[in-house]
Amino acid sequence: MQTEVIDSIKFSILSPDEAKKLSVVKLTVPDTYNEDGYPIEGGLLDQRMGVIDPGLLCKTCGARAKSCPGHFGRIELVRPVMHSEFSKIVYTILQSTCRNCHRLLLSDEHIQEYRSALTKLENAVEDVEPEAIEERVEAGSLPMLKRLKNMKKCERCGTSKGKLKFSAPTYFYVDDYKLKPDEIRDLLSKISQEELEILGIDAGTSRPEWLVLSILLVPPVNVRPSITLESGERSEDDLTHKLVDIMRINLRLEQNLNAGAPQIIIDDLWELLQYHVTTYFNNETASIPPARHRSGRALKTLAQRLKGKEGRFRYNLSGKRVNYSARTVISVDPNINLDEVGVPLEIASKLTVPFYVTTWNIDKARELLARSEYPMAINVISKDGKRKRVIDLNREELIKELQPGDIMERQLMDGDVTLFNRQPSLHRVSIMSHKAKVLKGRTFRMNYCVTPPYNADFDGDEMNLHVPQNLEAQAEASYLMSPQYQVFSPRDGDAIITNNEDGITGMYLLTKDDTYLTKEQAVYILSIAKVYELPKPTKDGLYRGKDIFSAMLPKGLDFTGKSSKAPFVIKDGKLVDGVVTKETFGRGDNKLLVKIGKDYGAEVLKDFIFVSAKVADAYVTLMGVTVGVKEYTTSSKLEAERVRLLEETFGKINELIAQYRTRKLEPLIGYTLRQSLERMIIAELNLVRDKAGETLLKYETSEENAAVEMTRSGSRGSVLNIEQMTMFLGQQATLSGGRIKRGYYTNRVLPHIVPGDVRPGARGFVSTSYYSGLAPTDLFMHAVGSRSSEVYKALLTARSGYLYRRLSNALQDYCVDHDYSVRDANNNLIETIYGGDAVNPVFVQFQKLAADEDK
Amino acid sequence: MTSKSDHELVPVHELLSDKEAKALLQKLNLNIDNLPKIFESDAQAVKLGAKAGQVVKINRREGKRDTSYYRVVVEG
Numbered sequence: 063m064q065t066e067v068i069d070s071i072k073f074s075i076l077s078p079d080e081a082k083k084l085s086v087v088k089l090t091v092p093d094t095y096n097e098d099g100y101p102i103e104g105g106l107l108d109q110r111m112g113v114i115d116p117g118l119l120c121k122t123c124g125a126r127a128k129s130c131p132g133h134f135g136r137i138e139l140v141r142p143v144m145h146s147e148f149s150k151i152v153y154t155i156l157q158s159t160c161r162n163c164h165r166l167l168l169s170d171e172h173i174q175e176y177r178s179a180l181t182k183l184e185n186a187v188e189d190v191e192p193e194a195i196e197e198r199v200e201a202g203s204l205p206m207l208k209r210l211k212n213m214k215k216c217e218r219c220g221t222s223k224g225k226l227k228f229s230a231p232t233y234f235y236v237d238d239y240k241l242k243p244d245e246i247r248d249l250l251s252k253i254s255q256e257e258l259e260i261l262g263i264d265a266g267t268s269r270p271e272w273l274v275l276s277i278l279l280v281p282p283v284n285v286r287p288s289i290t291l292e293s294g295e296r297s298e299d300d301l302t303h304k305l306v307d308i309m310r311i312n313l314r315l316e317q318n319l320n321a322g323a324p325q326i327i328i329d330d331l332w333e334l335l336q337y338h339v340t341t342y343f344n345n346e347t348a349s350i351p352p353a354r355h356r357s358g359r360a361l362k363t364l365a366q367r368l369k370g371k372e373g374r375f376r377y378n379l380s381g382k383r384v385n386y387s388a389r390t391v392i393s394v395d396p397n398i399n400l401d402e403v404g405v406p407l408e409i410a411s412k413l414t415v416p417f418y419v420t421t422w423n424i425d426k427a428r429e430l431l432a433r434s435e436y437p438m439a440i441n442v443i444s445k446d447g448k449r450k451r452v453i454d455l456n457r458e459e460l461i462k463e464l465q466p467g468d469i470m471e472r473q474l475m476d477g478d479v480t481l482f483n484r485q486p487s488l489h490r491v492s493i494m495s496h497k498a499k500v501l502k503g504r505t506f507r508m509n510y511c512v513t514p515p516y517n518a519d520f521d522g523d524e525m526n527l528h529v530p531q532n533l534e535a536q537a538e539a540s541y542l543m544s545p546q547y548q549v550f551s552p553r554d555g556d557a558i559i560t561n562n563e564d565g566i567t568g569m570y571l572l573t574k575d576d577t578y579l580t581k582e583q584a585v586y587i588l589s590i591a592k593v594y595e596l597p598k599p600t601k602d603g604l605y606r607g608k609d610i611f612s613a614m615l616p617k618g619l620d621f622t623g624k625s626s627k628a629p630f631v632i633k634d635g636k637l638v639d640g641v642v643t644k645e646t647f648g649r650g651d652n653k654l655l656v657k658i659g660k661d662y663g664a665e666v667l668k669d670f671i672f673v674s675a676k677v678a679d680a681y682v683t684l685m686g687v688t689v690g691v692k693e694y695t696t697s698s699k700l701e702a703e704r705v706r707l708l709e710e711t712f713g714k715i716n717e718l719i720a721q722y723r724t725r726k727l728e729p730l731i732g733y734t735l736r737q738s739l740e741r742m743i744i745a746e747l748n749l750v751r752d753k754a755g756e757t758l759l760k761y762e763t764s765e766e767n768a769a770v771e772m773t774r775s776g777s778r779g780s781v782l783n784i785e786q787m788t789m790f791l792g793q794q795a796t797l798s799g800g801r802i803k804r805g806y807y808t809n810r811v812l813p814h815i816v817p818g819d820v821r822p823g824a825r826g827f828v829s830t831s832y833y834s835g836l837a838p839t840d841l842f843m844h845a846v847g848s849r850s851s852e853v854y855k856a857l858l859t860a861r862s863g864y865l866y867r868r869l870s871n872a873l874q875d876y877c878v879d880h881d882y883s884v885r886d887a888n889n890n891l892i893e894t895i896y897g898g899d900a901v902n903p904v905f906v907q908f909q910k911l912a913a914d915e916d917k
Numbered sequence: 918m919t920s921k922s923d924h925e926l927v928p929v930h931e932l933l934s935d936k937e938a939k940a941l942l943q944k945l946n947l948n949i950d951n952l953p954k955i956f957e958s959d960a961q962a963v964k965l966g967a968k969a970g971q972v973v974k975i976n977r978r979e980g981k982r983d984t985s986y987y988r989v990v991v992e993g
Binding site: 523889891893898 | 946948951953984
């Protein structure tokens with residue numbers, strides 16, 4: 063392909079003459095189709111501007127809709143109008159020139175001064191950076207414009223400038239006389255080229271009077287295609303509607319002019335024409351009402367097509383829709399491995415993968431080509447690049463013609479490499495490669511252990527699937543982007559693909575000290591782990607849960623860690639001591655997963671997570687873990703404890719308040735007495751919250767309580783959650799983080815509270831629980847807290863989303879090079895050594911040293 | 918009087934000779950403009966008497982490791 067380097071691009075203003083030359087037809091009829099449904103000649107869909115119906119021929123170039131580029135038409139306005147997007151420039155020019163002699167409002171010396179400064183800049187362009195030039199121009203031209211603005215009269219002919227007023231978007235007044243667009247055009251056209259240069263306008267290519275429009279270019283029909291509805295009705299593009307408006311007024315204005323109508327009517331129509339042209343360019347122009355569709359919807363005109371998130375740039379150019387991709391709802395399937403994705407048959411038969419035909423696989427290719435149902439060939443691309451769709455008619459022929467070097471596109475099959483993605487793609491593990499597994503059903507199926515990196519759940523989430531289309535891409539995806547290589551987060555080295563939810567609860571229950579399984583149960587569980595060898599039974603013919611867990615571990619594993627402060631010891635592939643909790647798998651500095659990954663590799667690690675989650679699920683199902691009201695019923699002992707705790711705390715707080723009243727309270731350093739009191743009260747309330755949690759765990763010792771068991775295993779729920787349901791809700795906070803103190807007038811939350819009351823109950827402390835029910839006032843406080851946190855969440859996501867967008871755009875092409883230095887796309891050095899130490903957090907492993915043990 | 922730039926938290930700056938600078942750029946496969954920049958008027962550059970186009974080496978201690986950063990002196 064021949065390439066040319068673009069040296070420079072110059073933008074300029076279209077002159078009426080150029081516009082005339084550019085257009086192929088003058089439009090005269092403000093309508094689209096005649097009664098027969100045929101485009102009117104001289105109308106807005108004149109076939110000389112191109113055609114949109116396939117089959118029809120363009121009357122200008124003779125090409126069909128697909129190859130005709132479209133041609134511009136023009137509307138000749140009977141009276142000129144201002145171009146609203148340029149009126150600011152027109153204002154500057156009008157302000158700087160004399161309306162009598164059409165010269166700049168500067169003395170010759172000043173003009174000379176600015177001109178020489180300009181020439182100097184021009185000559186300096188070669189060796190000065192563009193930013194510097196911009197700065198100098200600004201430094202020079204801003205004071206000049208200011209001087210021009212403040213000039214009262216022309217220094218040459220003495221004409222007073224009068225009071226020039228600019229009223230957005232297109233009106234200009236001189237001493238309350240409204241300038242008409244043609245008068246403005248005359249003024250602008252009389253300014254000399256040399257003087258315009260001083261104002262920074264290249265009058266050689268862009269005369270300012272061209273900013274007043276007398277000829278309006280009409281974009282080709284393929285820019286504003288009309289669509290035929292199912293009912294056979296035609297619906298026109300917004301731009302066409304707007305152009306019809308312009309032409310209609312233009313025609314009426316012409317008729318009135320010819321009929322010699324009174325000046326008021328002419329002026330009204332003229333102004334209306336100005337309005338239509340203004341909204342044609344930008345329907346969101348400030349200080350004029352947007353033009354609306356019959357339905358009341360604002361029209362989408364030229365500026366709206368380009369602007370913003372849904373505009374041409376961000377929607378169609380920075381982000382495009384792609385081929386070889388699919389999207390549907392996701393759902394769980396624990397029987398699918400971590401690096402697999404269940405693909406519906408419907409999708410698998412639409413997506414294709416290239417099959418490169420060689421001497422060695424041509425038989426296999428022919429076999430696929432011969433098939434007429436699911437795993438079959440869709441297209442054959444011969445060596446010369448011709449793509450042929452496989453249909454029953456040409457199948458035999460294609461099989462015969464097939465030869466090494468051809469590419470055959472076959473349907474997606476089990477084991478094909480695909481890329482799986484969930485938006486927002488916030489980090490690299492939002493896109494990972496999964497092997498396709500074609501299944502019945504209409505959803506993508508995935509293992510729930512890989513949900514955390516995608517931040518996915520199954521409440522209706524949808525995800526995208528892409529099929530890499532060449533061998534290099536496939537290899538790269540499967541080696542670099544596979545979940546088994548992404549188990550550990552590049553942020554801190556913790557495991558992000560691990561067992562979670564039931565996958566933890568099950569492991570926890572299975573590995574508890576007093577878990578024993580019958581032979582039947584043991585065989586069932588082990589069969590799921592695909593282990594066909596029973597461990598040694600105990601004396602009474604039962605099997606220890608720990609032994610079942612050990613059967614899934616890789617052979618010969620030695621590991622010592624901690625789980626919920628108790629030791630967790632694996633010796634020679636056998637779990638000797640300890641219970642599995644969330645911590646065991648992959649948080650903090652003792653990670654079973656790190657050990658397995660390091661010693662046995664990613665494959666073994668992946669299968670361990672997969673199998674242990676599956677076994678855990680089976681065991682949970684076997685045992686039945688249910689959460690109901692009984693989990694949150696308080697015992698009388700606990701209730702007594704709750705009352706005692708609260709009374710104790712309130713007593714202390716009352717004492718603090720009494721001390722405060724008598725000025726005996728010792729203030730905290732750096733705080734006023736009142737602030738100190740507030741902080742002390744909050745500290746007391748936090749303390750009682752923690753104490754309540756401790757008491758809860760002390761009294762709820764039964765292992766029958768599923769909610770507490772889940773908290774202990776770390777799979778779901780916290781002590782605080784249970785505490786809020788069984789004991790008391792605690793302090794409700796506001797946006798600012800402090801206690802609730804306003805809401806009703808005179809400095810209180812609710813009318814029944816004495817103003818200035820700082821006791822817990824008056825400031826949003828709720829001492830009842832979800833189980834016992836909330837008192838009306840408590841419910842109010844709770845609602846305040848809920849609303850607060852909801853609002854905060856909404857604000858936070860919006861803000862952090864934008865912050866992230868800016869950050870990722872700024873850093874997107876930074877890359878760690880082979881010498882561990884960080885560079886950007888232009889080879890600029892960002893950091894000599896990545897992170898100062900070239901350490902990749904994924905490979906960081908914490909290890910206790912003998913010296914640490916002694917301490 | 919002690920200067921602020923003698924503070925222990927200010928990393929040690931040193932000026933590379935033209936020969937050293939050339940070798941460095943060769944080693945890192947860089948053009949001189951690809952290096953991070955330091956102003957001629959920067960307190961450290963003034964102290965070293967560095968002129969535009971020269972390279973300053975900054976010796977930092979990050980964590981438990983000594984690292985070197987390089988900056989090209991620019992006008993300003």
